[in-house]
Amino acid sequence: MSVDPVDFLGIDRLLTNEERMIRDTARKFVRDRILPGIEKWFEAGEFPLEIAPEIGELGLLGMHLEGYGCAGTNATSYGLACLELEAGDSGFRSFVSVQGSLVMFPIHAYGSDEQKQQWLPRMAAGEAIGCFGLTEPDRGSDPANMRTTARRDGDDWILNGNKMWITNGSIADVAIVWAQTDEGVRGFLVPKGTKGFTTRDIHRKLSLRASVTSELIFDDARLPGDALLPGVQGMRGPLSCLTEARFGIIFGAMGAARACYECALEYSKTREQFGQPIGAFQLTQEKLVNMLLELNKGSLLALHLGRIKDEGLITPQHVSLGKLNNVREALAIAREARTILGANGITLEYPVIRHSNNLESVLTYEGTSEIHTLILGQAITGLPAFGGNA
Amino acid sequence: MERKKALNIAVCVKHIPDPNLPGELDGQRLKRAGVQGVLDPGDEFGVEAGLQLKEAHGGEVTLISMGPAVALEAVRRGLSMGADKGVLVSDDALAGADALTTARVLAAAIAKAGPFDLVIAGVESTDGYTGTMPSSLAEFLGLPQLTFVKSLEGAEGSIRVNRQTVEGYHVVESPLPALISVTAGVNEPRYASFKGIMAAKKKPVEQWSLADLELSSDDVTVNQSVTNIGKAEERQAGEVVEDDGSGAARIADFLKEAKVI
Numbered sequence: 001m002s003v004d005p006v007d008f009l010g011i012d013r014l015l016t017n018e019e020r021m022i023r024d025t026a027r028k029f030v031r032d033r034i035l036p037g038i039e040k041w042f043e044a045g046e047f048p049l050e051i052a053p054e055i056g057e058l059g060l061l062g063m064h065l066e067g068y069g070c071a072g073t074n075a076t077s078y079g080l081a082c083l084e085l086e087a088g089d090s091g092f093r094s095f096v097s098v099q100g101s102l103v104m105f106p107i108h109a110y111g112s113d114e115q116k117q118q119w120l121p122r123m124a125a126g127e128a129i130g131c132f133g134l135t136e137p138d139r140g141s142d143p144a145n146m147r148t149t150a151r152r153d154g155d156d157w158i159l160n161g162n163k164m165w166i167t168n169g170s171i172a173d174v175a176i177v178w179a180q181t182d183e184g185v186r187g188f189l190v191p192k193g194t195k196g197f198t199t200r201d202i203h204r205k206l207s208l209r210a211s212v213t214s215e216l217i218f219d220d221a222r223l224p225g226d227a228l229l230p231g232v233q234g235m236r237g238p239l240s241c242l243t244e245a246r247f248g249i250i251f252g253a254m255g256a257a258r259a260c261y262e263c264a265l266e267y268s269k270t271r272e273q274f275g276q277p278i279g280a281f282q283l284t285q286e287k288l289v290n291m292l293l294e295l296n297k298g299s300l301l302a303l304h305l306g307r308i309k310d311e312g313l314i315t316p317q318h319v320s321l322g323k324l325n326n327v328r329e330a331l332a333i334a335r336e337a338r339t340i341l342g343a344n345g346i347t348l349e350y351p352v353i354r355h356s357n358n359l360e361s362v363l364t365y366e367g368t369s370e371i372h373t374l375i376l377g378q379a380i381t382g383l384p385a386f387g388g389n390a
Numbered sequence: 391m392e393r394k395k396a397l398n399i400a401v402c403v404k405h406i407p408d409p410n411l412p413g414e415l416d417g418q419r420l421k422r423a424g425v426q427g428v429l430d431p432g433d434e435f436g437v438e439a440g441l442q443l444k445e446a447h448g449g450e451v452t453l454i455s456m457g458p459a460v461a462l463e464a465v466r467r468g469l470s471m472g473a474d475k476g477v478l479v480s481d482d483a484l485a486g487a488d489a490l491t492t493a494r495v496l497a498a499a500i501a502k503a504g505p506f507d508l509v510i511a512g513v514e515s516t517d518g519y520t521g522t523m524p525s526s527l528a529e530f531l532g533l534p535q536l537t538f539v540k541s542l543e544g545a546e547g548s549i550r551v552n553r554q555t556v557e558g559y560h561v562v563e564s565p566l567p568a569l570i571s572v573t574a575g576v577n578e579p580r581y582a583s584f585k586g587i588m589a590a591k592k593k594p595v596e597q598w599s600l601a602d603l604e605l606s607s608d609d610v611t612v613n614q615s616v617t618n619i620g621k622a623e624e625r626q627a628g629e630v631v632e633d634d635g636s637g638a639a640r641i642a643d644f645l646k647e648a649k650v651i
Contacts, residue, residue, distance in 0.1 A: 017463045018466075018587055018588075018590075018591065021466070021467060021470060021582060022584055022587055025581050025584070025587070028581065029581060057583060058583055059584025059586075071584035071585045071587070071588050072585075073584055073588060081584075
């Protein structure tokens with residue numbers, strides 16, 4: 001019997017033909033368009049914006065949304081595409097997550113017809129880029145206490161505050177910004193070029209280097225009344241977006257892990273020490289097998305969560321479980337792979353240190369491991385442990 | 391302004407075991423049952439050629455395939471690239487069909503689904519590699535055949551191709567209808583976009599049996615059999631040239647000998 005050293009359990013057989021086609025298309029795109037340039041982009045600290053329309057043409061942007069030029073796939077397919085993208089680089093998966101789940105999703109779910117018509121088709125095509133402003137310099141895990149405000153001025157809104165660690169910030173044509181109002185937290189569509197709205201890129205990152213991260217600054221930015229996202233009020237708005245994006249991460253993390261495992265496995269069969277391939281040593285085999293276990297378990301978990309999302313049965317707590325487990329295990333796999341590669345494991349010649357560093361961001365963005373642990377702790381005990389008045 | 395005549399194009403496609411996986415034998419045949427299958431990568435060039443002609447001239451691309459029910463996956467793949475509809479001939483009597491039988495069945499299916507202005511096939515399949523099917527098919531259909539096409543150009547009522555030869559290429563022109571077989575590299579097959587994949591589900595695919603084609607199992611009796619399978623000769627170790635200053639010249643000599651330069 002032939003053994004597949006990666007998809008050891010034959011999880012592939014659980015996919016539909018259509019899901020496999022989407023997965024294969026995404027994989028081919030990553031191989032053709034992302035892998036040849038990723039080392040250069042990562043090292044230079046740049047996101048190749050010129051690829052955005054190609055990603056759009058493929059149908060990756062807002063792919064699980066219906067209408068407005070979106071492909072309308074199921075959630076599992078979206079997850080599989082995230083997995084393939086992140087096997088390329090977390091920066092590209094982040095780009096697609098932000099565009100599709102954090103910007104297109106809320107416009108689709110909570111936007112007016114005019115907002116949908118104005119933004120969704122162009123965003124699906126990759127001709128317009130979006131970003132999502134929730135996190136603030138002093139408010140990461142505790143966004144409900146955000147300081148950014150929007151106050152009424154006649155029909156207009158006046159926006160003040162800062163948003164931090166915003167993926168796609170300075171390249172975005174439109175920012176979805178969440179702010180405190182008299183009516184609780186509301187979302188606003190803020191186009192680039194709005195007077196009083198500026199961005200500043202965050203440099204000197206050692207993680208997600210092939211991704212733009214910015215600060216958004218609002219200084220009496222005046223928005224017309226129709227900039228408001230009419231369909232949602234309160235923290236449910238931004239949190240629902242995060243649940244969407246976290247879902248993609250559950251799959252994506254396994255993509256990064258797969259790339260590291262494949263690299264380490266290959267390396268272990270060709271690298272020789274003491275006259276034999278290092279893969280012949282028991283210690284190396286244990287490492288590889290532990291990676292194999294978590295990769296296959298995490299992939300099954302992701303697929304299961306995809307299936308229950310497609311059934312409409314998934315909860316934010318399910319998503320927390322998936323993100324907590326799969327990012328943690330992906331990072332462990334990446335670090336373990338690093339040890340198999342020895343010194344080669346720290347160079348950009350191999351993908352491992354790049355994935356490992358990227359996963360350090362994935363570990364804490366979209367809800368830290370600690371917060372997902374507390375969400376699950378509350379779910380099973382009924383007792384909130386978030387501190388303060390949460 | 392004179393309206394161009396739209397082209398009605400048939401493209402032959404085959405579902406084969408994924409060539410990226412190690413092939414396994416089932417007796418004297420390639421094992422197919424339970425093996426992950428794909429649209430033959432060689433056929434993607436044919437689908438792309440059909441789509442490009444359709445985009446330039448208008449018309450319709452119909453995929454024609456023969457295989458078990460699972461071969462529908464390959465047809466859907468071609469539809470997701472942008473083909474309009476498909477035909478799959480499936481029949482238990484076709485298990486183990488050889489290239490000649492395949493050509494006879496595809497010819498019947500093309501005749502029934504047509505008439506077509508152009509029939510496109512890959513020069514050979516990426517599993518059996520007999521390379522005889524396109525020529526047999528053209529004979530059965532009574533069409534002129536332009537084989538080993540490395541580039542093509544459609545015009546009103548005719549097609550002009552560059553036909554790959556050992557020394558270079560021949561420029562060949564034929565009136566339509568005709569059959570062409572395309573080489574890998576004739577074009578760059580497009581990605582199946584996610585929208586295309588979703589749309590492919592709704593495109594019509596006819597599934598025909600031999601009876602639908604008015605063929606009987608006698609018409610598809612296989613006369614060809616594989617008598618022996620041998621291992622491919624192992625590749626010989628290359629020649630190592632120590633560079634004593636004449637390395638570049640020796641490499642140039644080697645390439646000249648191989649007629650590369």
